[in-house]
Amino acid sequence: MLTAYIRRAMAHAKYELTESGRFFATIPQCKGLWAEGKTLEECREELQSTLEDWLLLGLQMGHKLSLTS
Numbered sequence: 319m320l321t322a323y324i325r326r327a328m329a330h331a332k333y334e335l336t337e338s339g340r341f342f343a344t345i346p347q348c349k350g351l352w353a354e355g356k357t358l359e360e361c362r363e364e365l366q367s368t369l370e371d372w373l374l375l376g377l378q379m380g381h382k383l384s385l386t387s
Contacts, residue, residue, distance in 0.1 A: 320373065323383055327369055333358060348372060 333343045336354075341361035344352045353368045355361030373383070 319383075323373070324366065324369060328362075328366060331362070331365055333361065345369065 327345050327348060330345050330347055331343050332346060333341055336342050340354050340356060341358050342352065342354045343361050343365045345365070348369065351365075351368060351372050353361055353364035355364050377383075
């Protein structure tokens with residue numbers, strides 16, 4: 319269940335290259351979730367790791383999983 323949720327959430331990720339040359343990413347449906355990295359791949363990996371932590375914390379707090387298209 320979590321793997322499928324993570325896969326679906328990552329499909330909604332938005333990436334941008336900042337003026338400093340670093341990549342910045344968010345998943346708009348996951349409020350407050352963001353990551354950055356030197357390369358696009360590093361940014362993507364950091365975003366997924368942050369998403370996993372964000373999900374675990376939310377579940378511990380009793381939040382329900384939902385991801386709108």
